[in-house]
Amino acid sequence: MASQEILRGEPSRGSFINDPRIRSLFFQTLVVILLFSSIWWIVHNVIENLQRLHIASGFGFLKSRAGFDISDTPIAYTSDSTYFRALVVGLLNTIIIAVAGIVLATVVGFLIGIGRLSQNWLIRKICTVYVEIFRNIPPLLVIFFWYSGVLAVLPPPRESIHLPLGSFLNQRGFYLPRAVWGDGSWLIGVALLLAIAMAWFVAHRARQRQRATGQQFPVFWTSVALIIGLPALAYLLSGMPLTFDFPKQSTFNLTGGFWIKPEFLSLLLALSFYTAAFIAEIVRAGIRGVSKGQTEAAAALGLRSGPILRLVVIPQAMRIVIPPLTSQYLNLTKNSSLAIAIGYPDLTATAGTVLNQTGQAVEGVFIMMIAYLVLSLVTSFVMNIVNARMALVER
C-alpha cells in the first residue's frame, strides 16, 4: 500500500510544455476552435449565398407539389403528389433493388466461390475467369453494358423472344406471367405461415429429442413436405383461387403480365454480377480458412462428405465469411445509387431531381446522406444479429 502511495505522486517534470496532458488539452482546444470557426464561416457563407440566390431554407418544400413523373412506383404516386412522397418512392425503389440484388448476388457468389474450390479443373478455371473479369471492371460500366450493349439491341416488341413459362424478352424489358390472387387466397398465405411455424417447431423438438435420446428425425424432408404441402392443400380447399395472367402479344406491344423494365433489369444484373465476384472471393477465403484438420477429424469420426460440409466446415466458414459479406451487402446498397446513370428512379435519382427543381441543395444532400446512413445501419444491424448467432460461443 505504501509503495502505491508513493507512486501516485507526480514525478517532477522539466517544463509544463512537455506535459502530455497539457499538450493534449492544448491541441484539442485548438482543433475545436478551428472546427467551430470554419463551421461558422461555412454557415455564414451558406446563408449569404442562399439569400443572394433567393432560396428559402428549411424542409417546408417537402409538402409542395412535385410536378414530375416517376417511371417505377411501388406505391401510388402522380406528378401531383408531394416531394416527400417522391422521395419515399425513391427510397422504396432503392430498397427493392438492394434486396433483390443482395439475394441474387449471394446465390451467384456462393456458387462461383464454391466452384473455385471444386475438384473439377474446368469449373475452377471458368469461375476464376469470371471473378477476375468482374472484379476489375467498374460497376457503372457493367450497368451500361447491360443497358445499352445488350438490352437496348434486343428485338422490338413485335419480334419478342419467347422464353419458357410464357415469358417474353424484348427491348422494352422482360415480361413474366403475373399471379392473380382471387377470393380466398389469403388462406394460402395463412397456410404458408402455419407451415413455417410447424417446421420450426418440428426442428426444435427433433433437436431436443436427439440431445436426449440420440435418435435423429428427418427434419429437412418434413419441413419441405409441410411448406409445400400445406399451401397446396389450402389452394385446393379454397377452390384454386390463384390464376396467372400471361403477357399477350398485340400489334405494337405486349399487354398484361408482369413487366420488368430494362432499367431495373440491367441494374439488377450488373450490381449482382459485380458484387458476386467479390462474394465468391470471400466464400473461397472462408472455406479455405477452415483448417484441413477439421475435415480430417470429422472424417475420422465417420461422417460422410455431406455431413462434414454441413456440420463441420460451413458453420466455421460462415464465421469468417459473414463480416466481409456484410460490407459487400453495404457496398451493393450504396452502389445501387448508380441507378441515376440509366434513369432508374432510386433515392439518389429522385433526390437529385428534387434538388434540381427546388434548388435546396443543402436539404437534398442531407436527406440523401441520412437515408443511406440509416439503410447502412439497418443492414449492419441485421447482419450483426446473424453474426452473433454464428459466432463461436466461448466459455
Next chain:
Amino acid sequence: MQEHDMSWVRTEMALAQPAPPTERGAYAWVRKNLIGSVGDTILTVLGIAIVVWVLPQIINWAFINAVWTGPDRTVCTTASQGGIQPDGWTGACWAFVNAKFGQFMFGTYPIEERWRPILVAVLFVALLVPMLIPRVPRKGLNALLLFVALPIVAFVLLVGGVFGLPHVETPRWGGLLVTLSLSFVGIAVSLPMGIVLALGRRSKMPIIKWLCVVFIETVRGIPLITVLFFASVMLPLFLPEGVSFDKYLRALIGVSLFAAAYMAEVIRGGLQAIPKGQYEGADSLGLGYWQKMGLIVLPQALKLVIPGIVNTFIGMLKDTSLVLIISMFDLLGVVKQNFADPNWATPQTPKSGLIFAAFVFWLLCFGMSRYSMYTERRLDTGYKR
C-alpha cells in the same frame, strides 16, 4: 538353442519405382481433375458445353466478324440498316474505337496541344517503372520525383498558361487523361489523409478521436455519388461570393475525401496488428509521438496492409468512372457520349465501345492487383500466419 537370427537390415535403398501408369501422365490428370466421379463428369460436360457455346461466339464477334477500320457507320451496319454488311451480321465495330481513339484518350483536349498529356504520360511511366522494380536503387529520390516533382510538372504542362503554353481549361480534358489524373492525385492525397485519419482514430485525445470516427463512418456509410453531389452542389455554397472552384477540382476533392475514409480503415487495421511491444519499445527509447509513428509503427503497419491499400487504389480507379454523373467525361463518360454521334450510331457501337473501355480498366486494375500480390510475397516478413 542358438537359432539363426532372423532379423535383417537392408543396407541399400530400394530403387524408386515409377508411379503406376494410372497415376501419371495426361490420363491420370484427366481422371483426377475432370472425371473423378459421376458428379464431376456431369460438371465437366456442363463446363465444356458452356465453353463451346460461349467461346466461338466471342471469338467470332470480337475478331473474325469484327470491322477494324472504316470511315463511318456504314461499315458496321447491315444492308437493311443502311450499311454494307450482309443481313444478320454481328461483329465488333472496332472501327468506331479506332476513329474515336484520340477522344477516348484525351477528350476534347486541343489536338495541337496533345503532345503535353503524352509527355506527362511518358514522364509518369519513366518514373513509375523504376519505382516498381525493387532492384533499381535510389527509391527515395524516385519517390520524391514521382510524388512531388511530377505533379507540379504535370500541372504546369496540362493546365498551361505559363511559359508560352496556351491555357487549356479543365472542361476540355477528358477520356483516359481524366481517369488517370483523377485517380493519381486521389491516391497521392488519400494515402497521407488516410494515415492522419487512422492515427486520429487511435489517438488518446477524445475530441480528435471522435471527429475522425464521425468523418470516417459518415463517408463510408454513403455512396460516392452522394459525396460527389455534395462536392458539386454544396461546396460552391460553402464559399464566399465570387470564389468558385473548378468542377474538376470539386470532383477531385470528393473522390479524395471518399477514398481517404476507406484508406483510414485499412491503415487502422495495420496499426492494430502491430504488437504493443513495438509502441512501448519506441516509448522507452524516448521517441516522440511522430518519431514513434514515422520510424517504428507506420513502416511496419503499412507493409502489412499493402494488399488493402492497393485494393483501395483499385476501387478508386473504378470509382472515378462515377464522375460522369456530375457531367464530367472520364474514359467511360467519353465512350458513352460518343454513342450519340450520328456518324457512328449502330447496334454494335455501344457494345464495342464499352468492351474497349472495360478492357482498359481491366488491364489497369488487374495489373495493380497482380503487382500487389508480388509485393506482398516479397515483403512478407513473417507477421502473417
